[in-house]
Amino acid sequence: MVIDSSAHIYKKVFNGKRVLVTGDTGFKGSWLSLWLHELGADVVGYALPPEWHEDHFNMIELDRTIHHVQGDIRDFSSLNKVFQEFQPEFLFHLAAQALVKRSYDEPKLTIDTNIGGSTNILEAIRLTSSLRSVIYVTSDKCYKNKEWMWGYRENDELGGYDPYSASKASAEIIFSAYMNSFFKDRKGFGAASVRAGNVIGGGDWSIDRIVPDSIKALQSRHPIVIRNPNATRPWQHVLEPLSGYLLLAAKLYQSPVEFSGAMNFGPRNDSFHTVQSLVERIVAFWGKGELQINVDPNAPHESTLLHLNCDKAEQILDWHPRWDFGQAVDETTHWYKEVDSGKQALQISKQQIKEYTGELND
Numbered sequence: 076m077v078i079d080s081s082a083h084i085y086k087k088v089f090n091g092k093r094v095l096v097t098g099d100t101g102f103k104g105s106w107l108s109l110w111l112h113e114l115g116a117d118v119v120g121y122a123l124p125p126e127w128h129e130d131h132f133n134m135i136e137l138d139r140t141i142h143h144v145q146g147d148i149r150d151f152s153s154l155n156k157v158f159q160e161f162q163p164e165f166l167f168h169l170a171a172q173a174l175v176k177r178s179y180d181e182p183k184l185t186i187d188t189n190i191g192g193s194t195n196i197l198e199a200i201r202l203t204s205s206l207r208s209v210i211y212v213t214s215d216k217c218y219k220n221k222e223w224m225w226g227y228r229e230n231d232e233l234g235g236y237d238p239y240s241a242s243k244a245s246a247e248i249i250f251s252a253y254m255n256s257f258f259k260d261r262k263g264f265g266a267a268s269v270r271a272g273n274v275i276g277g278g279d280w281s282i283d284r285i286v287p288d289s290i291k292a293l294q295s296r297h298p299i300v301i302r303n304p305n306a307t308r309p310w311q312h313v314l315e316p317l318s319g320y321l322l323l324a325a326k327l328y329q330s331p332v333e334f335s336g337a338m339n340f341g342p343r344n345d346s347f348h349t350v351q352s353l354v355e356r357i358v359a360f361w362g363k364g365e366l367q368i369n370v371d372p373n374a375p376h377e378s379t380l381l382h383l384n385c386d387k388a389e390q391i392l393d394w395h396p397r398w399d400f401g402q403a404v405d406e407t408t409h410w411y412k413e414v415d416s417g418k419q420a421l422q423i424s425k426q427q428i429k430e431y432t433g434e435l436n437d
């Protein structure tokens with residue numbers, strides 16, 4: 076079968092399709108749900124309420140655009156009811172306790188959500204025959220971090236030092252067990268687990284993430300306090316992995332056997348920058364602001380370097396990152412700056428999605 080390798084595939088595949096997104100009130104899920112809606116999909120979201128008033132979900136009033144169901148993935152009967160009533164053709168599973176630091180404070184909640192909740196998702200998939208394509212989101216932190224310089228490949232060893240990483244590695248193992256035991260031979264059905272790293276973009280207000288912390292400091296005219304200035308991260312804009320999820324979901328729909336499995340979506344190697352250089356770039360775009368370096372000797376263990384090898388996505392999916400580090404940071408800061416000056420968040424987000432895909436969708 077010839078696979079359409081251009082991003083025209085997005086519109087062609089998603090227009091008019093029933094798509095379920097778990098975690099639609101979260102940072103990545105709200106951007107993905109808006110993007111799917113723009114592609115003409117009939118989107119239902121399932122998640123806990125948004126945590127903060129300023130969250131992207133609230134700012135773009137996503138519940139006016141898609142059908143949002145408030146619910147907990149740990150509650151199997153409420154989750155399964157949505158699957159059975161909506162009969163989705165596509166599923167993007169993003170709901171999770173997504174913060175490493177919080178996993179130290181609330182390990183059981185993290186494990187119940189990321190392992191128990193994800194198992195409920197797999198169980199609901201098993202009972203839903205309408206599904207054709209599933210994207211199951213874990214994390215780059217599912218890999219056993221060997222603190223080496225090479226990028227992690229999809230077949231590298233899984234592991235997790237902290238509860239969050241361990242929960243994501245476990246969610247991967249359970250996914251693979253369901254694939255082997257129940258999904259492998261299901262006709263016309265494909266599923267992939269996807270692993271991406273730190274993402275940045277407008278509308279994220281999560282605690283202990285460097286971009287929201289920087290924006291809050293800039294808005295209140297306080298110095299931006301950095302505790303880990305030399306930590307290097309593979310930064311990428313939120314639209315980058317989401318474009319990979321969409322492309323992979325579309326290809327799974329067309330050719331499930333060929334595309335099922337695991338896939339990494341990370342930035343190019345030149346997007347590795349320190350926390351300090353990220354913050355300096357945010358300040359430069361914002362126009363004014365100050366940095367204060369304040370290393371915390373009691374901070375919990377944090378792995379120093381982990382990056383993804385994305386050869387598989389590039390080779391078999393023809394997926395490539397589009398925005399470099401500078402553009403990713405500038406687009407992110409632009410979003411917050413525009414909203415801060417009173418512009419409508421929905422318009423800015425739609426415009427950024429268009430800008431990201433524009434030339435391909437024309």
Ligand SMILES: NC(=O)c1ccc[n+]([C@@H]2O[C@H](COP(=O)([O-])OP(=O)(O)OC[C@H]3O[C@@H](n4cnc5c(N)ncnc54)[C@H](O)[C@@H]3O)[C@@H](O)[C@H]2O)c1
Pocket residue numbers: 097098099100101102103104121122123124125146147148149168169170171172173174188192212213214215271272273274275281
């Ligand atoms: N943001 C990142 O940098 C990053 C990096 C790697 C992987 N990820 C993964 O991507 C996914 C989305 O991350 P995010 O940054 O959007 O996280 P987020 O914290 O912004 O959103 C999490 C979403 O999950 C929902 N959720 C949490 N617990 C739930 C429960 N028990 N029942 C139902 N819904 C629940 C929340 O309501 C929210 O909609 C997660 O699986 C996360 O682990 C994120």
